Amino acid sequence: MELLYKAVADNGLVAAFAVVGILLWISGVISRHIFGGRIQGSAIAILGALALAYLGGALTGKAKGLSDVTGFAGLALMGGNMMRDFCIVATASEVRVSEAKKAGALGVLALLLGTVLPFFVGVGVARAYGYVDPVSLTTIGAGAVTYIVGPVTGAAIGASSDVMALSIATGVIKAILVMIFTPVLARFMRLDNPQSAMVFGGLAGTVSGVSAGLAATDRRLVPYGALVATFHTGLGCLMGPSVLFLIVKALYG
Amino acid sequence: MLVMFGTALLAVCYLLGIVAGDALGILIGVKANVGGVGFAMILLIASLHFAHTRGVMTVGAERGVTFWAALYIPVVVAMSATQNVVVAFKSGIVAVLGAAGSVVVCACMIAVINRVIERRGVDPAWQNALPSAESD
Numbered sequence: 001m002e003l004l005y006k007a008v009a010d011n012g013l014v015a016a017f018a019v020v021g022i023l024l025w026i027s028g029v030i031s032r033h034i035f036g037g038r039i040q041g042s043a044i045a046i047l048g049a050l051a052l053a054y055l056g057g058a059l060t061g062k063a064k065g066l067s068d069v070t071g072f073a074g075l076a077l078m079g080g081n082m083m084r085d086f087c088i089v090a091t092a093s094e095v096r097v098s099e100a101k102k103a104g105a106l107g108v109l110a111l112l113l114g115t116v117l118p119f120f121v122g123v124g125v126a127r128a129y130g131y132v133d134p135v136s137l138t139t140i141g142a143g144a145v146t147y148i149v150g151p152v153t154g155a156a157i158g159a160s161s162d163v164m165a166l167s168i169a170t171g172v173i174k175a176i177l178v179m180i181f182t183p184v185l186a187r188f189m190r191l192d193n194p195q196s197a198m199v200f201g202g203l204a205g206t207v208s209g210v211s212a213g214l215a216a217t218d219r220r221l222v223p224y225g226a227l228v229a230t231f232h233t234g235l236g237c238l239m240g241p242s243v244l245f246l247i248v249k250a251l252y253g
Numbered sequence: 254m255l256v257m258f259g260t261a262l263l264a265v266c267y268l269l270g271i272v273a274g275d276a277l278g279i280l281i282g283v284k285a286n287v288g289g290v291g292f293a294m295i296l297l298i299a300s301l302h303f304a305h306t307r308g309v310m311t312v313g314a315e316r317g318v319t320f321w322a323a324l325y326i327p328v329v330v331a332m333s334a335t336q337n338v339v340v341a342f343k344s345g346i347v348a349v350l351g352a353a354g355s356v357v358v359c360a361c362m363i364a365v366i367n368r369v370i371e372r373r374g375v376d377p378a379w380q381n382a383l384p385s386a387e388s389d
Contacts, residue, residue: 065334140347190370203359233286
Protein backbone atom coordinates (compact mmCIF):
# COMPACT_ATOMS: atom_id res chain seq x y z
CA MET A 1 0.00 0.00 0.00
CA GLU A 2 2.80 2.32 0.92
CA LEU A 3 4.58 1.39 -2.31
CA LEU A 4 1.47 2.25 -4.33
CA TYR A 5 1.13 5.54 -2.48
CA LYS A 6 4.74 6.42 -3.28
CA ALA A 7 4.33 5.43 -6.93
CA VAL A 8 1.26 7.68 -7.26
CA ALA A 9 2.90 10.61 -5.49
CA ASP A 10 6.10 10.37 -7.57
CA ASN A 11 4.35 10.02 -10.93
CA GLY A 12 1.72 12.72 -10.78
CA LEU A 13 0.91 13.10 -14.47
CA VAL A 14 0.60 9.36 -15.08
CA ALA A 15 -1.54 9.00 -11.97
CA ALA A 16 -3.76 11.80 -13.31
CA PHE A 17 -4.29 9.83 -16.55
CA ALA A 18 -5.51 6.91 -14.45
CA VAL A 19 -7.76 9.07 -12.26
CA VAL A 20 -9.38 10.81 -15.24
CA GLY A 21 -9.74 7.51 -17.08
CA ILE A 22 -11.57 5.96 -14.12
CA LEU A 23 -13.77 9.05 -13.80
CA LEU A 24 -14.66 8.92 -17.52
CA TRP A 25 -15.39 5.19 -17.29
CA ILE A 26 -17.73 5.62 -14.32
CA SER A 27 -19.42 8.55 -16.08
CA GLY A 28 -19.90 6.46 -19.21
CA VAL A 29 -21.55 3.70 -17.18
CA ILE A 30 -23.82 6.24 -15.43
CA SER A 31 -24.69 7.82 -18.79
CA ARG A 32 -25.67 4.51 -20.38
CA HIS A 33 -27.40 2.73 -17.53
CA ILE A 34 -29.02 5.53 -15.54
CA PHE A 35 -29.75 8.15 -18.20
CA GLY A 36 -30.06 5.80 -21.17
CA GLY A 37 -27.47 7.81 -23.09
CA ARG A 38 -29.54 11.01 -23.02
CA ILE A 39 -26.90 12.84 -21.01
CA GLN A 40 -23.39 12.60 -22.47
CA GLY A 41 -20.79 10.75 -20.45
CA SER A 42 -18.40 13.68 -20.82
CA ALA A 43 -20.99 16.06 -19.33
CA ILE A 44 -21.34 13.82 -16.29
CA ALA A 45 -17.56 13.53 -16.02
CA ILE A 46 -17.14 17.32 -16.07
CA LEU A 47 -19.83 17.78 -13.42
CA GLY A 48 -18.24 15.05 -11.32
CA ALA A 49 -14.84 16.70 -11.72
CA LEU A 50 -16.27 20.04 -10.57
CA ALA A 51 -17.79 18.32 -7.53
CA LEU A 52 -14.39 16.74 -6.77
CA ALA A 53 -12.78 20.16 -7.21
CA TYR A 54 -15.16 21.52 -4.58
CA LEU A 55 -14.28 18.65 -2.28
CA GLY A 56 -10.55 19.22 -2.81
CA GLY A 57 -10.86 22.94 -2.19
CA ALA A 58 -12.95 22.41 0.93
CA LEU A 59 -10.47 19.85 2.31
CA THR A 60 -7.29 21.83 1.67
CA GLY A 61 -8.50 25.43 1.67
CA LYS A 62 -6.37 26.07 -1.41
CA ALA A 63 -7.24 27.40 -4.87
CA LYS A 64 -6.63 24.53 -7.32
CA GLY A 65 -9.40 22.09 -6.53
CA LEU A 66 -8.63 18.39 -6.33
CA SER A 67 -5.04 18.89 -7.47
CA ASP A 68 -4.13 20.34 -4.06
CA VAL A 69 -4.88 16.97 -2.43
CA THR A 70 -1.73 14.84 -2.12
CA GLY A 71 -1.54 12.27 -4.89
CA PHE A 72 -3.70 14.27 -7.29
CA ALA A 73 -1.17 17.01 -8.05
CA GLY A 74 -0.74 15.69 -11.61
CA LEU A 75 -4.22 16.93 -12.47
CA ALA A 76 -2.87 20.49 -12.40
CA LEU A 77 -0.38 19.64 -15.15
CA MET A 78 -2.82 17.53 -17.17
CA GLY A 79 -5.58 20.15 -16.93
CA GLY A 80 -3.30 23.18 -17.10
CA ASN A 81 -3.27 25.76 -19.86
CA MET A 82 -0.43 24.11 -21.80
CA MET A 83 -2.13 20.74 -22.24
CA ARG A 84 -5.53 22.30 -22.77
CA ASP A 85 -4.33 24.63 -25.53
CA PHE A 86 -2.17 21.92 -27.13
CA CYS A 87 -5.16 19.58 -27.40
CA ILE A 88 -7.43 22.37 -28.64
CA VAL A 89 -4.94 23.12 -31.43
CA ALA A 90 -4.87 19.39 -32.26
CA THR A 91 -8.67 19.42 -32.73
CA ALA A 92 -8.11 21.88 -35.59
CA SER A 93 -7.19 18.82 -37.66
CA GLU A 94 -10.95 18.10 -37.71
CA VAL A 95 -12.02 21.57 -38.89
CA ARG A 96 -13.65 21.76 -42.28
CA VAL A 97 -12.39 24.99 -43.74
CA SER A 98 -15.49 25.57 -45.84
CA GLU A 99 -17.64 25.47 -42.66
CA ALA A 100 -15.34 27.78 -40.74
CA LYS A 101 -15.26 30.36 -43.54
CA LYS A 102 -19.05 30.66 -43.62
CA ALA A 103 -19.18 32.07 -40.11
CA GLY A 104 -16.30 34.54 -40.46
CA ALA A 105 -18.12 37.87 -40.15
CA LEU A 106 -20.61 36.41 -37.70
CA GLY A 107 -17.75 35.24 -35.48
CA VAL A 108 -16.43 38.80 -35.26
CA LEU A 109 -19.89 40.16 -34.41
CA ALA A 110 -20.31 37.44 -31.76
CA LEU A 111 -16.91 38.31 -30.26
CA LEU A 112 -17.81 42.00 -29.96
CA LEU A 113 -21.20 41.24 -28.42
CA GLY A 114 -19.60 38.63 -26.17
CA THR A 115 -17.32 41.30 -24.74
CA VAL A 116 -19.73 44.23 -24.50
CA LEU A 117 -22.87 42.46 -23.21
CA PRO A 118 -21.34 40.63 -20.20
CA PHE A 119 -19.33 43.74 -19.38
CA PHE A 120 -22.39 45.92 -19.01
CA VAL A 121 -24.33 43.23 -17.15
CA GLY A 122 -21.43 43.11 -14.68
CA VAL A 123 -21.27 46.89 -14.43
CA GLY A 124 -25.05 47.05 -13.90
CA VAL A 125 -25.00 44.45 -11.11
CA ALA A 126 -22.04 46.14 -9.39
CA ARG A 127 -23.80 49.52 -9.64
CA ALA A 128 -26.98 48.03 -8.17
CA TYR A 129 -24.99 46.71 -5.20
CA GLY A 130 -23.43 50.00 -4.29
CA TYR A 131 -20.21 50.28 -6.28
CA VAL A 132 -19.95 53.81 -7.66
CA ASP A 133 -16.38 54.52 -8.77
CA PRO A 134 -15.62 53.85 -12.45
CA VAL A 135 -12.49 51.82 -11.67
CA SER A 136 -14.35 49.24 -9.54
CA LEU A 137 -17.30 49.14 -11.92
CA THR A 138 -15.03 48.55 -14.93
CA THR A 139 -13.00 45.87 -13.13
CA ILE A 140 -16.07 43.91 -12.05
CA GLY A 141 -17.63 44.29 -15.50
CA ALA A 142 -14.41 43.03 -17.09
CA GLY A 143 -14.50 40.01 -14.77
CA ALA A 144 -17.88 39.14 -16.23
CA VAL A 145 -16.14 38.89 -19.64
CA THR A 146 -13.52 36.35 -18.49
CA TYR A 147 -11.55 35.80 -15.31
CA ILE A 148 -8.39 36.87 -17.12
CA VAL A 149 -9.81 40.06 -18.60
CA GLY A 150 -10.92 41.09 -15.08
CA PRO A 151 -7.56 41.20 -13.33
CA VAL A 152 -5.69 42.44 -16.45
CA THR A 153 -8.11 45.35 -16.72
CA GLY A 154 -8.09 45.96 -12.98
CA ALA A 155 -4.30 46.04 -12.88
CA ALA A 156 -4.17 48.45 -15.82
CA ILE A 157 -6.56 50.98 -14.28
CA GLY A 158 -5.50 50.51 -10.63
CA ALA A 159 -8.32 48.64 -8.91
CA SER A 160 -8.11 47.60 -5.24
CA SER A 161 -7.31 43.97 -4.43
CA ASP A 162 -10.74 43.09 -3.02
CA VAL A 163 -12.41 44.37 -6.19
CA MET A 164 -9.89 42.32 -8.21
CA ALA A 165 -10.78 39.21 -6.22
CA LEU A 166 -14.48 39.87 -6.80
CA SER A 167 -13.78 40.36 -10.50
CA ILE A 168 -11.89 37.06 -10.76
CA ALA A 169 -14.65 35.27 -8.81
CA THR A 170 -17.23 36.61 -11.26
CA GLY A 171 -15.24 35.23 -14.18
CA VAL A 172 -14.68 31.84 -12.53
CA ILE A 173 -18.39 31.48 -11.72
CA LYS A 174 -19.23 32.43 -15.30
CA ALA A 175 -16.86 29.77 -16.67
CA ILE A 176 -18.36 27.12 -14.39
CA LEU A 177 -21.93 28.15 -15.28
CA VAL A 178 -21.07 27.91 -18.98
CA MET A 179 -19.57 24.44 -18.43
CA ILE A 180 -22.71 23.21 -16.66
CA PHE A 181 -25.47 24.91 -18.61
CA THR A 182 -24.18 24.62 -22.20
CA PRO A 183 -25.45 21.05 -22.65
CA VAL A 184 -28.69 21.99 -20.85
CA LEU A 185 -29.32 25.02 -23.05
CA ALA A 186 -27.90 23.54 -26.27
CA ARG A 187 -31.31 23.01 -27.89
CA PHE A 188 -32.53 26.47 -26.88
CA MET A 189 -29.36 28.04 -28.33
CA ARG A 190 -29.68 25.88 -31.50
CA LEU A 191 -26.14 24.70 -30.83
CA ASP A 192 -25.96 21.90 -33.38
CA ASN A 193 -23.75 22.96 -36.31
CA PRO A 194 -20.29 24.50 -36.86
CA GLN A 195 -21.57 28.04 -37.48
CA SER A 196 -23.65 28.02 -34.31
CA ALA A 197 -20.63 26.73 -32.38
CA MET A 198 -18.58 29.68 -33.64
CA VAL A 199 -21.29 32.13 -32.57
CA PHE A 200 -21.34 30.37 -29.21
CA GLY A 201 -17.55 30.55 -28.93
CA GLY A 202 -17.63 34.30 -29.49
CA LEU A 203 -20.50 35.08 -27.15
CA ALA A 204 -19.93 32.67 -24.29
CA GLY A 205 -16.27 33.63 -24.01
CA THR A 206 -13.86 31.95 -21.58
CA VAL A 207 -11.91 29.23 -23.41
CA SER A 208 -12.34 26.92 -20.41
CA GLY A 209 -16.12 27.38 -20.30
CA VAL A 210 -16.55 27.08 -24.06
CA SER A 211 -14.26 24.07 -24.42
CA ALA A 212 -15.85 22.12 -21.56
CA GLY A 213 -19.37 23.18 -22.52
CA LEU A 214 -18.96 22.07 -26.14
CA ALA A 215 -17.20 18.87 -25.08
CA ALA A 216 -20.25 18.00 -23.00
CA THR A 217 -22.62 18.88 -25.83
CA ASP A 218 -21.04 17.55 -29.03
CA ARG A 219 -17.34 16.81 -29.23
CA ARG A 220 -17.25 17.59 -32.98
CA LEU A 221 -18.20 21.23 -32.35
CA VAL A 222 -15.19 21.90 -30.10
CA PRO A 223 -12.67 23.17 -32.68
CA TYR A 224 -15.14 25.63 -34.22
CA GLY A 225 -16.05 27.16 -30.87
CA ALA A 226 -12.46 27.25 -29.68
CA LEU A 227 -11.24 28.90 -32.89
CA VAL A 228 -13.34 31.98 -32.08
CA ALA A 229 -13.21 31.86 -28.26
CA THR A 230 -9.42 32.10 -28.31
CA PHE A 231 -9.70 35.73 -29.46
CA HIS A 232 -12.13 36.52 -26.64
CA THR A 233 -9.64 37.16 -23.85
CA GLY A 234 -7.40 39.24 -26.10
CA LEU A 235 -10.26 41.41 -27.29
CA GLY A 236 -11.47 41.85 -23.71
CA CYS A 237 -8.02 42.85 -22.49
CA LEU A 238 -7.84 45.31 -25.36
CA MET A 239 -11.25 46.91 -24.83
CA GLY A 240 -11.50 46.71 -21.01
CA PRO A 241 -8.94 49.27 -19.89
CA SER A 242 -9.54 51.49 -22.93
CA VAL A 243 -12.91 51.92 -24.67
CA LEU A 244 -15.05 50.27 -21.99
CA PHE A 245 -13.35 52.10 -19.12
CA LEU A 246 -13.86 55.43 -20.91
CA ILE A 247 -17.55 54.66 -21.47
CA VAL A 248 -18.05 53.78 -17.79
CA LYS A 249 -16.17 56.92 -16.79
CA ALA A 250 -18.41 59.01 -19.03
CA LEU A 251 -21.52 57.37 -17.55
CA TYR A 252 -20.65 57.33 -13.84
CA GLY A 253 -17.48 59.45 -13.53
CA MET B 254 9.26 7.91 -35.61
CA LEU B 255 6.56 8.81 -38.10
CA VAL B 256 4.03 9.36 -35.34
CA MET B 257 6.44 11.81 -33.79
CA PHE B 258 6.51 13.85 -37.02
CA GLY B 259 2.80 14.57 -36.59
CA THR B 260 3.21 15.55 -32.95
CA ALA B 261 6.25 17.68 -33.77
CA LEU B 262 4.30 19.47 -36.51
CA LEU B 263 1.54 20.11 -33.98
CA ALA B 264 4.08 21.39 -31.45
CA VAL B 265 5.73 23.73 -33.96
CA CYS B 266 2.33 25.14 -35.00
CA TYR B 267 1.41 25.59 -31.34
CA LEU B 268 4.63 27.45 -30.49
CA LEU B 269 4.51 29.67 -33.59
CA GLY B 270 0.88 30.49 -32.84
CA ILE B 271 1.66 31.46 -29.25
CA VAL B 272 4.54 33.65 -30.46
CA ALA B 273 2.22 35.34 -32.97
CA GLY B 274 -0.38 35.90 -30.25
CA ASP B 275 2.17 37.41 -27.88
CA ALA B 276 3.59 39.59 -30.66
CA LEU B 277 0.11 40.85 -31.55
CA GLY B 278 -0.50 41.57 -27.86
CA ILE B 279 2.66 43.67 -27.65
CA LEU B 280 1.85 45.37 -30.95
CA ILE B 281 -1.53 46.61 -29.75
CA GLY B 282 -0.33 47.21 -26.21
CA VAL B 283 -2.23 44.47 -24.38
CA LYS B 284 -0.81 42.42 -21.51
CA ALA B 285 -2.18 39.15 -22.87
CA ASN B 286 -1.83 36.62 -25.65
CA VAL B 287 -4.20 37.72 -28.40
CA GLY B 288 -5.58 34.75 -30.33
CA GLY B 289 -2.44 32.62 -30.07
CA VAL B 290 -4.37 29.36 -30.03
CA GLY B 291 -6.43 30.55 -32.98
CA PHE B 292 -3.32 31.34 -35.02
CA ALA B 293 -1.89 27.94 -34.11
CA MET B 294 -5.09 26.23 -35.27
CA ILE B 295 -5.03 28.10 -38.58
CA LEU B 296 -1.35 27.18 -39.04
CA LEU B 297 -2.09 23.52 -38.36
CA ILE B 298 -5.02 23.49 -40.77
CA ALA B 299 -2.84 25.10 -43.46
CA SER B 300 0.15 22.81 -42.94
CA LEU B 301 -1.99 19.66 -42.84
CA HIS B 302 -3.65 20.78 -46.06
CA PHE B 303 -0.24 21.41 -47.62
CA ALA B 304 1.08 18.02 -46.48
CA HIS B 305 -2.00 16.25 -47.84
CA THR B 306 -1.81 17.88 -51.27
CA ARG B 307 1.90 17.05 -51.47
CA GLY B 308 1.10 13.49 -50.46
CA VAL B 309 3.71 13.45 -47.69
CA MET B 310 1.20 12.87 -44.91
CA THR B 311 1.34 9.31 -43.66
CA VAL B 312 -1.20 7.50 -41.51
CA GLY B 313 1.37 7.41 -38.73
CA ALA B 314 2.02 11.14 -38.80
CA GLU B 315 -1.72 11.76 -38.86
CA ARG B 316 -2.04 9.68 -35.71
CA GLY B 317 0.53 11.91 -34.00
CA VAL B 318 -1.99 14.75 -34.28
CA THR B 319 -5.31 12.95 -33.77
CA PHE B 320 -4.11 11.30 -30.57
CA TRP B 321 -3.85 14.70 -28.92
CA ALA B 322 -7.23 15.73 -30.30
CA ALA B 323 -8.71 12.61 -28.71
CA LEU B 324 -7.08 13.48 -25.38
CA TYR B 325 -9.04 16.70 -25.41
CA ILE B 326 -12.00 15.57 -23.29
CA PRO B 327 -9.85 13.90 -20.59
CA VAL B 328 -7.80 17.10 -20.37
CA VAL B 329 -10.95 19.18 -19.99
CA VAL B 330 -12.13 16.84 -17.23
CA ALA B 331 -8.79 17.31 -15.45
CA MET B 332 -9.13 21.08 -15.93
CA SER B 333 -12.60 20.97 -14.36
CA ALA B 334 -11.21 19.08 -11.39
CA THR B 335 -8.73 21.91 -10.73
CA GLN B 336 -11.20 24.83 -10.77
CA ASN B 337 -11.60 26.97 -7.69
CA VAL B 338 -15.20 25.88 -7.12
CA VAL B 339 -15.15 26.72 -3.41
CA VAL B 340 -14.51 30.40 -4.07
CA ALA B 341 -17.17 30.39 -6.76
CA PHE B 342 -19.69 29.08 -4.22
CA LYS B 343 -18.66 31.40 -1.42
CA SER B 344 -18.16 34.68 -3.23
CA GLY B 345 -20.80 37.27 -2.79
CA ILE B 346 -24.05 37.95 -4.52
CA VAL B 347 -22.44 40.50 -6.88
CA ALA B 348 -20.18 37.86 -8.45
CA VAL B 349 -22.98 35.30 -8.72
CA LEU B 350 -25.48 37.73 -10.22
CA GLY B 351 -22.90 39.27 -12.55
CA ALA B 352 -21.90 35.86 -13.84
CA ALA B 353 -25.40 34.40 -14.06
CA GLY B 354 -26.75 37.56 -15.67
CA SER B 355 -24.13 37.60 -18.39
CA VAL B 356 -24.60 33.89 -19.08
CA VAL B 357 -28.37 34.36 -19.46
CA VAL B 358 -28.02 37.45 -21.68
CA CYS B 359 -25.41 35.74 -23.87
CA ALA B 360 -27.43 32.51 -24.14
CA CYS B 361 -30.42 34.51 -25.38
CA MET B 362 -28.23 36.39 -27.86
CA ILE B 363 -26.77 33.10 -29.15
CA ALA B 364 -30.30 31.71 -29.51
CA VAL B 365 -31.37 34.75 -31.56
CA ILE B 366 -28.33 34.74 -33.86
CA ASN B 367 -28.45 30.98 -34.44
CA ARG B 368 -32.15 31.13 -35.30
CA VAL B 369 -31.30 33.75 -37.92
CA ILE B 370 -28.57 31.47 -39.30
CA GLU B 371 -30.99 28.56 -39.31
CA ARG B 372 -33.50 30.53 -41.32
CA ARG B 373 -30.84 31.23 -43.90
CA GLY B 374 -30.39 27.48 -44.10
CA VAL B 375 -27.63 25.29 -42.71
CA ASP B 376 -26.02 22.63 -44.81
CA PRO B 377 -26.80 19.45 -42.84
CA ALA B 378 -24.16 17.51 -44.75
CA TRP B 379 -21.43 18.05 -42.15
CA GLN B 380 -23.29 15.80 -39.73
CA ASN B 381 -22.77 12.77 -41.94
CA ALA B 382 -19.51 13.73 -43.57
CA LEU B 383 -17.47 14.19 -40.41
CA PRO B 384 -15.97 11.10 -38.88
CA SER B 385 -17.53 10.43 -35.52
CA ALA B 386 -15.01 11.51 -32.94
CA GLU B 387 -16.96 10.70 -29.80
CA SER B 388 -14.37 9.76 -27.28
CA ASP B 389 -16.43 9.08 -24.19
